[in-house]
Amino acid sequence: MRDSDAFQNRPVSMNPKNNLLEIEEHMYILDDVEKPNVFRNMFPYSEIPKIPFNDRIVPHNMPKDIWITDTTFRDGQQSRAPYTTEQIVKIYDYLHELGGPNGMIRASEFFLYSKKDRDAVYKCMERGYKFPEVTSWIRASKEDFKLVKEIGMKETGILVSCSDYHIFLKLKMTRRQAMDHYLSVIRDCLEEGISPRCHLEDITRADIYGYVVPFCLELMKLMKEYQIPIKVRACDTMGYGVNYPGAVIPRSVQGIIYAIHTHAGVPHELIEWHGHNDFYKAVSNSTTAWLYGCSGVNTSLFGIGERTGNTPLEAMVFEYAQLKGDLNGMNTRVITELAEYYEKEIGYQIPPRTPFVGKNFNVTRAGIHADGLLKNEEIYNIFDTEKFLNRPVLCAISNTSGLAGIAHWLNTYYKLKGDKQVQKNSELVAEIKKWVDEEYAGGRVTVLTDEEIVACVNRICLEKNLKIGE
Numbered sequence: 017m018r019d020s021d022a023f024q025n026r027p028v029s030m031n032p033k034n035n036l037l038e039i040e041e042h043m044y045i046l047d048d049v050e051k052p053n054v055f056r057n058m059f060p061y062s063e064i065p066k067i068p069f070n071d072r073i074v075p076h077n078m079p080k081d082i083w084i085t086d087t088t089f090r091d092g093q094q095s096r097a098p099y100t101t102e103q104i105v106k107i108y109d110y111l112h113e114l115g116g117p118n119g120m121i122r123a124s125e126f127f128l129y130s131k132k133d134r135d136a137v138y139k140c141m142e143r144g145y146k147f148p149e150v151t152s153w154i155r156a157s158k159e160d161f162k163l164v165k166e167i168g169m170k171e172t173g174i175l176v177s178c179s180d181y182h183i184f185l186k187l188k189m190t191r192r193q194a195m196d197h198y199l200s201v202i203r204d205c206l207e208e209g210i211s212p213r214c215h216l217e218d219i220t221r222a223d224i225y226g227y228v229v230p231f232c233l234e235l236m237k238l239m240k241e242y243q244i245p246i247k248v249r250a251c252d253t254m255g256y257g258v259n260y261p262g263a264v265i266p267r268s269v270q271g272i273i274y275a276i277h278t279h280a281g282v283p284h285e286l287i288e289w290h291g292h293n294d295f296y297k298a299v300s301n302s303t304t305a306w307l308y309g310c311s312g313v314n315t316s317l318f319g320i321g322e323r324t325g326n327t328p329l330e331a332m333v334f335e336y337a338q339l340k341g342d343l344n345g346m347n348t349r350v351i352t353e354l355a356e357y358y359e360k361e362i363g364y365q366i367p368p369r370t371p372f373v374g375k376n377f378n379v380t381r382a383g384i385h386a387d388g389l390l391k392n393e394e395i396y397n398i399f400d401t402e403k404f405l406n407r408p409v410l411c412a413i414s415n416t417s418g419l420a421g422i423a424h425w426l427n428t429y430y431k432l433k434g435d436k437q438v439q440k441n442s443e444l445v446a447e448i449k450k451w452v453d454e455e456y457a458g459g460r461v462t463v464l465t466d467e468e469i470v471a472c473v474n475r476i477c478l479e480k481n482l483k484i485g486e
């Protein structure tokens with residue numbers, strides 16, 4: 017599918033520094049349309065959304081410094097039962113340790129609505145950590161700005177929904193009215209000396225050059241006037257963003273970031289991407305945002321967030337390492353501690369196939385694969401998961417595991433190394449295999465649990481006078 021040029025009818029000039037065509041800044045004026053533009057060509061509603069292309073290619077522009085921010089206690093909490101104060105403080109401690117001394121998890125955002133919310137904030141601030149910086153999420157009112165100031169926070173998030181779906185259909189305003197309203201609220205915030213983080217909700221259905229860029233230009237003017245940083249968070253509220261080269265804005269992630277950075281002049285370090293996973297794209301869109309000019313990507317632990325969730329924080333840790341070639345001080349083993357904490361203390365069941373944290377993320381079942389693993393674990397493991405996540409690669413035992421799978425399971429479970437390792441041709445393995453085959457011949461369809469296998473191993477060792485690891 018093709019669409020009209022996003023830049024159509026807009027005046028362009030050549031930038032002599034980089035020979036790129038650029039739109040004249042003074043021409044980014046608010047397009048105060050009479051009727052909402054709901055981009056029916058992309059979002060017909062009674063049909064599946066469409067991805068039009070105009071084949072405009074945006075150049076890579078990854079900032080030197082990129083980082084992760086966290087919304088576990090805001091978007092994350094919106095979609096589940098609230099955490100207790102103690103749980104929030106414990107998770108915050110973990111985030112601090114995971115992010116490391118270079119502030120790779122730069123900031124986290126907290127509600128201030130209830131006493132419980134504020135208690136959690138006080139306790140986290142008392143920790144005195146530089147990172148993650150404790151920031152707030154409030155109703156946009158003067159009283160709330162005062163509260164943020166009293167608590168001693170430097171930054172707050174403010175909702176500035178930017179699509180006509182929100183402006184016309186929810187707020188019942190025109191673009192001009194919405195923009196004036198938002199700007200006056202942001203001015204109130206700046207008057208209190210608080211740095212606003214503007215959440216441009218629903219940006220992937222917004223008119224980028226008719227509303228978003230003119231609005232961001234006004235923000236940059238305010239920033240200059242007050243000499244206080246103003247952040248712009250591009251929120252892909254419904255997960256419509258795509259990262260395919262040549263896709264049309266407002267669905268193109270790179271197109272949006274390019275517009276905000278190059279045409280509205282927002283510096284890299286003040287742009288953040290906030291993704292949702294409705295179309296399975298939260299992670300790749302966030303990485304794309306980094307690649308095209310965002311310093312920050314906003315995430316939540318295990319992707320817990322509204323509907324299908326947000327960009328999982330742990331995923332972006334490994335995206336960072338792959339893009340940059342190192343972890344820049346992040347302690348990835350804390351991810352496993354966090355996963356255990358969520359399962360045991362919070363009672364949250366992580367789906368077993370979840371990358372990096374699910375029970376099965378590095379478990380191999382098929383016998384033929386297990387055979388490969390036994391020869392060299394690199395063949396069927398993504399990286400040294402024992403080193404980085406304290407999760408040695410595992411073979412689950414089922415009807416397809418074969419002798420190799422059973423031997424591997426024994427070696428991993430009993431942590432047998434070197435010549436203590438059990439071989440697939442050993443008597444113990446053969447006896448376990450007989451029991452496994454009998455189980456499945458009897459009609460079993462489920463995998464064998466660790467407890468069942470240990471019981472079987474103990475029985476065989478007793479009956480046959482065998483010892484594990486000899």
Ligand SMILES: CC(C)C(=O)C(=O)O
Nearest residue numbers: 091215217218251253
């Ligand atoms: C409410 C807004 C800021 C949000 O989280 C989103 O757009 O996803």
